[in-house]
Amino acid sequence: xxLEEIAKLSGVSRSTVxxxxxxxxxxxxxxxxRVQEIIQRLNYQxxxxxxxxxxxxxxxxxLVIPMGVSRLFSDPYFPLLIQGVSSAxxxxxxxxxxxxxDPDYERRTVRQVLNNKFIDGVVLASSLLDDPxxxxxxxxxxxxxxxxRHPSKLQVSYVDVDNQNSAREIVAHLxxxxxxxxxxxxxxxxxxxxxxxxxxxxxxLRQWGLPADPDLIVEGDFTxxxxxxxxxxxxSRQPEAxxxxxxxxxxxxxxxxxxxxxxxxxxxxxxxxxxxPFAARTExxxxxxxxxxxxxxxxxxxxxxxMMEHPDPSPRRVILPTELVIRASCGSANR
Amino acid sequence: xxLEEIAKLSGVSRSTVxxxxxxxxxxxxxxxxRVQEIIQRLNYQxxxxxxxxxxxxxxxxxLVIPMGVSRLFSDPYFPLLIQGVSSAxxxxxxxxxxxxxDPDYERRTVRQVLNNKFIDGVVLASSLLDDPxxxxxxxxxxxxxxxxRHPSKLQVSYVDVDNQNSAREIVAHLxxxxxxxxxxxxxxxxxxxxxxxxxxxxxxLRQWGLPADPDLIVEGDFTxxxxxxxxxxxxSRQPEAxxxxxxxxxxxxxxxxxxxxxxxxxxxxxxxxxxxPFAARTExxxxxxxxxxxxxxxxxxxxxxxMMEHPDPSPRRVILPTELVIRASCGSANR
DNA sequence: CTGAAAGCGCTTACAG
DNA sequence: CTGAAAGCGCTTACAG
Numbered sequence: 001x002x003l004e005e006i007a008k009l010s011g012v013s014r015s016t017v018x019x020x021x022x023x024x025x026x027x028x029x030x031x032x033x034r035v036q037e038i039i040q041r042l043n044y045q046x047x048x049x050x051x052x053x054x055x056x057x058x059x060x061x062x063l064v065i066p067m068g069v070s071r072l073f074s075d076p077y078f079p080l081l082i083q084g085v086s087s088a089x090x091x092x093x094x095x096x097x098x099x100x101x102d103p104d105y106e107r108r109t110v111r112q113v114l115n116n117k118f119i120d121g122v123v124l125a126s127s128l129l130d131d132p133x134x135x136x137x138x139x140x141x142x143x144x145x146x147x148x149r150h151p152s153k154l155q156v157s158y159v160d161v162d163n164q165n166s167a168r169e170i171v172a173h174l175x176x177x178x179x180x181x182x183x184x185x186x187x188x189x190x191x192x193x194x195x196x197x198x199x200x201x202x203x204x205l206r207q208w209g210l211p212a213d214p215d216l217i218v219e220g221d222f223t224x225x226x227x228x229x230x231x232x233x234x235x236s237r238q239p240e241a242x243x244x245x246x247x248x249x250x251x252x253x254x255x256x257x258x259x260x261x262x263x264x265x266x267x268x269x270x271x272x273x274x275x276x277p278f279a280a281r282t283e284x285x286x287x288x289x290x291x292x293x294x295x296x297x298x299x300x301x302x303x304x305x306x307m308m309e310h311p312d313p314s315p316r317r318v319i320l321p322t323e324l325v326i327r328a329s330c331g332s333a334n335r
Numbered sequence: 336x337x338l339e340e341i342a343k344l345s346g347v348s349r350s351t352v353x354x355x356x357x358x359x360x361x362x363x364x365x366x367x368x369r370v371q372e373i374i375q376r377l378n379y380q381x382x383x384x385x386x387x388x389x390x391x392x393x394x395x396x397x398l399v400i401p402m403g404v405s406r407l408f409s410d411p412y413f414p415l416l417i418q419g420v421s422s423a424x425x426x427x428x429x430x431x432x433x434x435x436x437d438p439d440y441e442r443r444t445v446r447q448v449l450n451n452k453f454i455d456g457v458v459l460a461s462s463l464l465d466d467p468x469x470x471x472x473x474x475x476x477x478x479x480x481x482x483x484r485h486p487s488k489l490q491v492s493y494v495d496v497d498n499q500n501s502a503r504e505i506v507a508h509l510x511x512x513x514x515x516x517x518x519x520x521x522x523x524x525x526x527x528x529x530x531x532x533x534x535x536x537x538x539x540l541r542q543w544g545l546p547a548d549p550d551l552i553v554e555g556d557f558t559x560x561x562x563x564x565x566x567x568x569x570x571s572r573q574p575e576a577x578x579x580x581x582x583x584x585x586x587x588x589x590x591x592x593x594x595x596x597x598x599x600x601x602x603x604x605x606x607x608x609x610x611x612p613f614a615a616r617t618e619x620x621x622x623x624x625x626x627x628x629x630x631x632x633x634x635x636x637x638x639x640x641x642m643m644e645h646p647d648p649s650p651r652r653v654i655l656p657t658e659l660v661i662r663a664s665c666g667s668a669n670r
Numbered sequence: 671c672t673g674a675a676a677g678c679g680c681t682t683a684c685a686g
Numbered sequence: 687c688t689g690a691a692a693g694c695g696c697t698t699a700c701a702g
Contacts, residue, residue: 002679013689018681028687048451050679052384053694073411073612086435098433100421116383277408337695348673353697363671385695388678
């Protein structure tokens with residue numbers, strides 16, 4: 001069924017039907033009601049493709065998830081993010097097109113996606129600092145927003161949490177409990193969340209007048225296995241506590257510590273970041289920083305939609321709040 | 336840039352350029368080459384929306400994930416599925432539109448999505464048996480395919496594994512090891528995977544001439560917490576072994592058994608289904624049925640694309656192979 | 671093998 | 687407030 005038929009049945013022009021559909025104010029109440037009644041009765045759905053071509057906007061957002069991210073299968077980060085983006089899009093009459101991007105996509109592939117006009121804007125999740133897509137996005141004049149800030153591209157819009165201060169806060173919590181020899185399992189050094197959380201760790205030590213011992217800093221990859229491997233390297237250095245930059249890595253670290261015959265928190269305390277659903281169920285439960293992942297996805301989508309509706313050269317920056325969640329793994333109870 | 340400009344620069348008509356783009360055979364080699372060269376040089380991308388409107392197909396698949404599924408955040412089932420669908424779509428020049436569906440979507444919402452012509456077909460993942468979307472999909476004449484068979488709608492295409500036989504196989508493995516009092520934590524009774532795996536459990540007992548004790552069958556929901564709760568109810572009934580219908584539930588069950596002061600597999604053996612990445616790292620590692628989740632997503636997308644290109648009233652049914660993976664949780668070593 | 675023309679189903683100035 | 691008309695950027699019979 002097409003708009004034409006509705007027009008005929010209502011005894012008005014296609015223009016008028018179109019206006020009713022698009023909530024244009026310039027339609028008399030009576031006409032509007034009559035047309036609407038017919039639309040309802042026939043359960044008419046405008047053809048989205050035709051609307052897009054004529055209107056110049058598709059009402060579709062692209063959600064890009066870099067495939068290289070090993071995190072994809074080790075915790076519900078992406079499901080939560082997707083849920084947030086999706087529900088915000090639904091609420092604003094938008095759809096989401098998913099693009100699980102191969103890490104070594106060529107520039108041409110990238111351009112194909114950006115230039116094919118099927119999407120109005122892009123939400124780019126947890127990209128690497130040197131992601132070629134980010135470059136392409138900047139060149140193309142496609143509105144986009146990052147989940148996670150970019151350290152050098154200051155004109156880019158993003159939604160993030162204050163990783164630096166949050167990490168500083170949880171390491172300060174360990175320091176306050178009396179731990180001094182504190183190790184960290186960082187995120188990847190080419191991801192901003194990894195960098196910022198490490199910087200927060202350093203800041204806390206600085207605040208207490210302690211040096212950052214390079215031997216106590218090992219890079220991880222946000223996965224459980226990565227956390228296990230990192231902890232293996234740390235354990236001989238006898239830390240009193242460890243800050244893992246993600247809960248998943250903390251789970252790996254807990255497992256390694258147990259395999260080494262040591263106890264958490266008595267022998268080594270452990271804290272982390274994310275507060276994933278499983279963080280409350282580890283043995284012992286994790287003291288961690290809660291960050292609102294689904295919310296970040298939703299806010300990103302909403303902000304992007306707003307950017308498209310109210311173009312404005314200045315970048316949007318949203319920082320969402322985090323929360324320190326204290327459980328048993330930090331040994332609060334014992335100190 | 337539009338097709339028109341390419342036509343002008345190549346000195347041919349728009350029709351011819353369109354034919355080159357669409358690999359139509361009726362273009363002379365020389366013309367084809369000349370046009371292609373110009374397309375390359377200008378990095379021209381046809382407007383996908385216009386193509387869709389004119390051509391009648393969008394080359395976009397809808398991937399519908401019912402939100403109600405608590406499983407969404409408890410294991411990487413959906414990430415794996417999404418990855419499979421996405422990579423198959425990329426390989427076949429299709430895009431994927433994600434629809435995280437609210438469980439109580441109204442018929443109208445459903446129709447909106449199906450009738451708006453933005454997608455050519457739908458992959459419906461792990462729906463409930465009485466999913467209204469399935470009804471709507473059948474009414475609308477939109478090609479679609481299920482991940483997981485439907486017990487009564489026999490004319491529907493699907494990709495699945497042989498849940499029944501796979502479950503029977505792993506329970507038979509327990510029986511062969513000498514366990515007799517075997518409990519099961521099932522999946523939801525309104526999901527086919529839950530039903531089929533339970534039936535496989537029953538079939539194995541039947542094969543050994545054992546009755547299925549209703550006290551040893553407890554319904555779970557495919558989540559870790561669900562597994563924990565189910566195991567709490569089972570533990571007082573003193574099973575020798577338990578078959579959980581998913582690894583995530585097995586993790587919950589392991590935790591519960593440990594909390595009860597019992598050991599796996601010495602006091603209670605445990606086996607499960609999925610072989611998720613974490614199944615090899617539980618304590619003890621899980622004996623489980625490996626199923627190819629990403630592959631199922633890819634095959635579903637490919638089959639659907641094939642269905643759209645070669646319409647044919649008879650439904651497609653694909654069964655992917657599984658594999659019994661033996662680790663420590665079944666106690667093989669001790670028997 | 672190639673081109674002119676109609677058409678896909680809408681939106682949106684423009685004129686009234 | 688309403689309608690006739692042009693236009694969005696392609697594809698595809700049709701005719702040659």
